[in-house]
Amino acid sequence: MVSKTEEDQLIRLENQVENGGGGAWEYLCLVRKLKLRRSDKVFKYGSAILSDHKKRSALGPEEWTLYEQVAIAAMDCQRLDVAKEYIKVLQGKFHDSKRVGRLEAMLLEAKGLWAEAEKAYSSLLEESQFDQVIHKRRVAMAKAQGNLSGAIEWLNKYLEIFMADHDAWRELAEIYVSLQMYKQAAFCYEELLLSHPTIPLYHLSYADVLYTLGGVENLHAAKKYYAATIDLTGGKNTRALFGICLCASAIAQLTRGRNKDDKENSELHSLSAAALEKAYKQESPTKVSVLSSALRSLKVSS
Amino acid sequence: MGGESRYEIHQSAYIKLVLHALKHRTSAVNAVLLGRSAAAGVEIVDSVPLFHSQIGLLPPLEIALIMIEEYYGEKGLSIVGYFHANERYDDFELGGVAKNIGDHITRYFPQAALLLLDNKKLESLQKGKDRSPVVQLYNKDASSSWKLVGSDASSQLALKEPSANVVLLDYISSEKWKDIEDFDDHLDDISKDWLNSKLFN
Numbered sequence: 001m002v003s004k005t006e007e008d009q010l011i012r013l014e015n016q017v018e019n020g021g022g023g024a025w026e027y028l029c030l031v032r033k034l035k036l037r038r039s040d041k042v043f044k045y046g047s048a049i050l051s052d053h054k055k056r057s058a059l060g061p062e063e064w065t066l067y068e069q070v071a072i073a074a075m076d077c078q079r080l081d082v083a084k085e086y087i088k089v090l091q092g093k094f095h096d097s098k099r100v101g102r103l104e105a106m107l108l109e110a111k112g113l114w115a116e117a118e119k120a121y122s123s124l125l126e127e128s129q130f131d132q133v134i135h136k137r138r139v140a141m142a143k144a145q146g147n148l149s150g151a152i153e154w155l156n157k158y159l160e161i162f163m164a165d166h167d168a169w170r171e172l173a174e175i176y177v178s179l180q181m182y183k184q185a186a187f188c189y190e191e192l193l194l195s196h197p198t199i200p201l202y203h204l205s206y207a208d209v210l211y212t213l214g215g216v217e218n219l220h221a222a223k224k225y226y227a228a229t230i231d232l233t234g235g236k237n238t239r240a241l242f243g244i245c246l247c248a249s250a251i252a253q254l255t256r257g258r259n260k261d262d263k264e265n266s267e268l269h270s271l272s273a274a275a276l277e278k279a280y281k282q283e284s285p286t287k288v289s290v291l292s293s294a295l296r297s298l299k300v301s302s
Numbered sequence: 303m304g305g306e307s308r309y310e311i312h313q314s315a316y317i318k319l320v321l322h323a324l325k326h327r328t329s330a331v332n333a334v335l336l337g338r339s340a341a342a343g344v345e346i347v348d349s350v351p352l353f354h355s356q357i358g359l360l361p362p363l364e365i366a367l368i369m370i371e372e373y374y375g376e377k378g379l380s381i382v383g384y385f386h387a388n389e390r391y392d393d394f395e396l397g398g399v400a401k402n403i404g405d406h407i408t409r410y411f412p413q414a415a416l417l418l419l420d421n422k423k424l425e426s427l428q429k430g431k432d433r434s435p436v437v438q439l440y441n442k443d444a445s446s447s448w449k450l451v452g453s454d455a456s457s458q459l460a461l462k463e464p465s466a467n468v469v470l471l472d473y474i475s476s477e478k479w480k481d482i483e484d485f486d487d488h489l490d491d492i493s494k495d496w497l498n499s500k501l502f503n
Contacts, residue, residue, distance in 0.1 A: 037328060146393060177358040178330070178389075180398050205356070212360040239489050242365045284492040293372040294365070 001201065002034055010034070017045055024049060025059070032069055039076035046070030047082060064093060071103055075110040083107055098128060102137075109141055117141060132162060139171075148175060166192055173205065182213045200232040200240075207243055216254050223247040227268070235275055244272040249298040269299070307413040307441065308343030309383075309459045311335075313466040314502055315349040316435055318482065320470055322351035323387040323419050325479040329354050332403070333484075334367070335383035335415065336374050344382055344413055348374070350496055351484035358399045366485045366496075373497070381407055383415035385437070391421045396440060401448055408442050415459070416440035416448060427467060435461050 002010075013027040024045040031038050047070055049055045056063055067086045074083035087107060090100045105120035118141065121134050128134070135158045142150035155172045162168065173188035189206035196202060207225035210218040226243035233240070248269035273295045280291045315335065323331050331354045337346040350370055353362060371381065384407055386400040396418060404416040416439070423436040439451040439459045451458050461467070473479075481501055487494040 144390065146390060174356060177356050178397070178399065180358055180402075182358075208356070208359045208361050212358070238492055239362065242489075243361050246361050246364060280492060286495075287369075287492070290369050290373045294368045297368060297372070 001199075002036070006030075006034060010036070014038075014041060017041075028066065028069065032065070037076070039073040042073035043070060043077050043079065043082075046073060050086070064090060068099070068103065072106065075106060078110070080107065080110055083110065098124060098131075102131075102133060105134075106137065109137065109144070114141060114145060130161070132158075132165070135162075136168070143175075148179060151175060163191075164195065166196060170205075173209075177209065182209050185209050186213065198232060200229045200237065203229040203232065204237065204240055204243070207240070211243065211247060211250075214250075216251060219247050219251045219254070223251070223268070230272075236279075238276070238279065241272045241276050241279075244268055245276070245295060245298050248272075273299070307415070307458065309346060309415050309439070310340075310343065310462050311346040311435060311459065312348070313461065313463040313469060315346050316461060316466055317470050317473060318349050318351060318498060318501070319385045319387075319417070320419070320424065320436060321473060321479040321482045322354075322484060324474065325482050326354035328389070330357055330389040331387045331484070332357055332400070333385040334370060334381050334407075335385060335417070336370070336379045337382040338379055339382075339413070344415065346382060346415070347379055349385065351482060351498075353486045354484060355486060362485065362489060363403070365489075380411060382411050382413075383407065383417065385417045385419070387419035394418070394420075394438070396448055404440070404442070404448060412442075414442070417459075427471060433461065433464050433467060435459060435466075 010027075010030055013023050013030060016023045017027055028042060028046055028049075031042055046066055049059070050063075050066060050070060059066060067090050071083045071086040071090070074080070074086065084107060087100065087103050090097075090103065094100050101120070101124050105117050105124065108117035108120060118138075121137055125131065125134055135154070139151050139154045139158065142148070142154055152172065152175060155168060155175070159165065159168055159172065169188045169192050173185045173192075176182070176185035176188065186206065186209045189202055189209060192199075192202045193206060203225045207222040207229065210222035210225065223244060226240040226247065229237050229240035230244070235241075248265050251265060276291060276295065277288065280288045284291075315337075319333050322333060331351065333349050333351045335346045336348040336350065337344055339345075350366075352366055356362075367381070374380065384400070384404050386396070386403075388395070388397065396416070400416065400418070404414060408414040417435075417437040418440065420436050420438050423432070423434075426432070427436060437459070440448045441451055443449045463469075478501075481498075483494040483496060483498055485496045488496045
């Protein structure tokens with residue numbers, strides 16, 4: 001996950017390089033470190049460095065890491081000619097390298113030669129059973145071919161071995177959500193919450209899934225997790241504040257006539273609504289009236 | 303139901319849809335269409351790009367629809383359709399989420415149009431002088447299922463301004479998609495304008 005400061009730094013560097021202010025190498029390193037997908041920029045800046053002999057030799061041994069990074073970016077941009085060229089360079093330098101072998105298999109993938117790529121990955125796995133990247137490529141290939149149930153199967157197998165990979169749990173949850181398999185998505189977020197109970201994003205996503213599942217019990221639970229998100233983010237999370245309002249409104253509709261925790265429900269609702277109005281007045285003044293009407297309609301239906 | 307409806311989409315509404323899809327090319331995106339019924343059919347006057355992540359979740363969608371209806375209701379426009387772009391380039395299937403959202407919209411506007419981005423058409427836009435929109439049109443038929451309105455829907459869905467695709471190509475080459483803001487962006491930072499009021503100025 002990327003923090004706000006890291007995101008700001010990335011955007012600043014991107015603008016700097018785009019406007020000719022230099023810093024391309026710094027940008028490429030940051031993208032690599034944060035494992036982001038900025039293939040068009042990486043390809044543009046990276047190939048510019050690699051095709052300049054002076055800049056290339058100034059990198060020293062990092063030259064090879066750059067070749068790998070730009071080859072992958074090239075494949076993502078469907079510039080297979082360039083990718084092939086860079087992989088050849090790496091092959092020349094590192095004979096019989098499994099890491100280069102991985103790139104060759106990725107090139108087969110990029111060409112859409114799924115069977116050949118699968119064969120290549122399988123043979124690579126025989127030698128290095130626990131190569132996470134190759135396992136993940138398998139999931140990616142299934143996804144790319146539209147075989148979502150296959151992707152889910154591979155991803156579940158992966159998580160049995162690498163159960164601490166929270167990005168993989170998130171990926172699985174997102175695939176489940178896209179297929180409207182909300183109970184399974186909830187399970188993934190529960191796993192994430194167990195291992196990372198202080199990350200607000202997981203509380204928020206779990207709340208969203210619970211609300212989507214619906215039913216009074218899930219709505220009450222969702223409200224708790226939205227509240228936890230607000231707690232962990234110092235009250236600044238717009239999505240969680242809206243979530244509270246939605247939950248309170250939906251709960252009130254479903255439990256009409258039963259007065260159990262009406263007071264607590266509406267108090268939380270009012271607090272969240274007030275927090276939203278305050279935030280909008282400060283940062284989005286043109287939308288204040290739309291917000292107020294929206295919040296009013298949620299109150300009316302509650 | 304919507305079988306014989308004719309739709310006309312304004313340039314700015316249309317371009318926003320495609321630019322939004324291009325900004326987030328590695329994920330599925332969606333949008334709502336705003337407009338009104340007219341004598342000749344349905345006029346799609348504007349569009350609001352919604353999300354580019356976790357499209358199948360209800361809370362952000364519900365908030366978006368409430369706010370959008372409040373805003374456009376005052377202008378005499380209502381939600382008349384839905385736009386969806388699949389994650390994968392060659393995926394021409396109308397998924398469950400898109401259908402569900404389409405169903406919901408149809409409950410309030412029976413002739414709702416469901417538009418699916420046609421990536422192949424978008425790609426060949428550069429080469430041809432195609433004046434039809436780069437989307438597939440779906441309507442709900444008598445049996446209440448979503449049907450593709452012929453592979454060449456240009457007779458039922460037309461661009462109001464005939465040069466819309468030319469303008470679109472121009473924006474694409476100038477990478478205008480960078481400036482588009484959707485509801486996801488707004489929820490992450492409320493200063494982002496989902497109306498995109500300054501986009502074409």
